Amino acid sequence: MKHLIVGATGNIGSRVTRRLVESGARPSVFVRSANKARALFGDHVDIHAGDFDKPGSSLTATLAGVDSIFLLTDGPDLEQRDRAVSFAARHAGVRHVVKLSTLDVRNGIGTGPWHARGEDAIRGSGMAFTFIQAAGFMSNALGWSQSIRHAGLLRSSTGSGKIAFIHPDDIAAVAVTALTSRDHDGQALVITGPEALSYGEMAATIGRAIGKPVGFEQISDRQAYTDTIEWAGEGPYVDALVGIWRAVREGRLDTVTDGVQRVTGREPIPFAQWAAENAASFQ
Ligand SMILES: NC(=O)c1ccc[n+]([C@@H]2O[C@H](COP(=O)([O-])OP(=O)(O)OC[C@H]3O[C@@H](n4cnc5c(N)ncnc54)[C@H](OP(=O)(O)O)[C@@H]3O)[C@@H](O)[C@H]2O)c1
Known part of the structure; x- marks a missing residue:
């Protein structure tokens, strides 16, 4: 093929x-x-x-x-x-x-x-x-690397809301299965990581991976918008991101599915493994 x-x-x-x-x-x-x-x-x-x-x-x-x-x-x-x-x-x-x-x-x-x-x-x-x-990608967390490296802190408007980020390798594994078989034709495969975590929990997980505490600081939507346009510029992408973070805070994005397991036959990769693989980016 x-x-x-x-x-x-x-x-x-x-x-x-x-x-x-x-x-x-x-x-x-x-x-x-x-x-x-x-x-x-x-x-x-x-x-x-x-x-x-x-x-x-x-x-x-x-x-x-x-x-x-x-x-x-x-x-x-x-x-x-x-x-x-x-x-x-x-x-x-x-x-x-x-x-x-x-x-x-x-x-x-x-x-x-x-x-x-x-x-x-x-x-x-x-x-x-x-x-x-x-779901949101675990690799989005690379966007936190500067603030974690320099201040030991993850700043976000997501509050204690949770999201089940997915490892990019799990997405690729699902994509290759879908490309190489006809088993999923006509389907929408809803795939997430194994568990919904708050940004504070993910910060702590990165802290364990790098052997240093990483804190979490809540910021307002307005501050998140101002911080984000500094690197992304104004426009629909920033509006989309701030909207996603607000939805996380409001508990509207904490879906967890068994999609990866059903398609690939194995459990999705946990955030702790992603953090260990990418520890160098936060040190
Ligand atoms: N991040 C999340 O949490 C999340 C969650 C769910 C879905 N998604 C979706 O995932 C997608 C992003 O995936 P990703 O992280 O793999 O993106 P990415 O790393 O930014 O890669 C984008 C790819 O598209 C290519 N590309 C960009 N503009 C192009 C153009 N005009 N013509 C031809 N190729 C072009 C880029 O080429 P170059 O290498 O030349 O730039 C690159 O290969 C988006 O559809 C997003 O909505 C993201």
């Missing part, structure tokens, strides 16, 4: 690509930078350079002979990319699209509405699909 990975140079897409390579497959990757892809995957993938944001830089030419696509798109207008890719894929005879979506399509929080429109666009194309509705 031939797989095409969109977003292969990113956090999740690179893990999906590596897993496919390790299984003996030779995936194609649609990437903005061929050099970046070569540095990540050497000669083990077929590289197609392209950019969704550049007119005339289409994915269509890469679809010949492709059986399934891992589709990772982002931003408030991601539905346009999801629509274009799924219609082109259907036309080219691709069998299946696996879209990385979010659990928040179910509650309309944060980026949920963006992905809900993307899912609708794919359904509308008539392509066979699997939607991976993932």
Whole structure:
């Protein structure tokens, strides 16, 4: 089977690509930078350079002979990319699209509405699909590294609310299972980490991983917004993030599912393991 990975140079897409390579497959990757892809995957993938944001830089030419696509798109207008890719894929005879979506399509929080429109666009194309509705990623915690390194502190507007962050490797494992079998066609797989934790509990877990106490400081939504625009700039992404943190605080994002176990046959990876693997980022 031939797989095409969109977003292969990113956090999740690179893990999906590596897993496919390790299984003996030779995936194609649609990437903005061929050099970046070569540095990540050497000669083990077929590289197609392209950019969704550049007119005339289409994915269509890469679809010949492709059986399934891992589709990772982002931003408030991601539905346009999801629509274009799924219609082109259907036309080219691709069998299946696996879209990385979010659990928040179910509650309309944060980026949920963006992905809900993307899912609708794919359904509308008539392509066979699997939607991976993932909880927040454990790797989001890398955004706390500066404040933990310099102040031994995680500052957040999430209060004592909890969320079951998921390990990126679990998302990749679910994606590869969905890409390589027909067992999950037509399904939305709701996947989370093994337990919902507060940000204070995650701070303490990171503290244990690095052998130093890490505290938690509650900040207001306004402060969270001001802090976030410093690195992300103003716009819909910051609004989405502050909305997610508010929803965590209000206890609206503490869903835990057995999705990873059902799809992969094993338990999801706990946050303590992610923290141990990434301890160097917080020291
Ligand atoms: N973070 C969370 O908690 C969370 C939870 C649920 C769902 N999600 C969803 O997960 C996705 C983000 O996954 P991620 O963390 O793996 O993202 P990421 O690390 O930022 O990777 C994004 C990938 O997309 C590529 N890309 C960006 N713009 C492109 C363009 N114009 N044309 C072609 N390729 C382009 C990037 O290429 P370059 O390497 O060239 O930049 C990169 O390979 C989003 O859809 C998000 O909504 C996130």
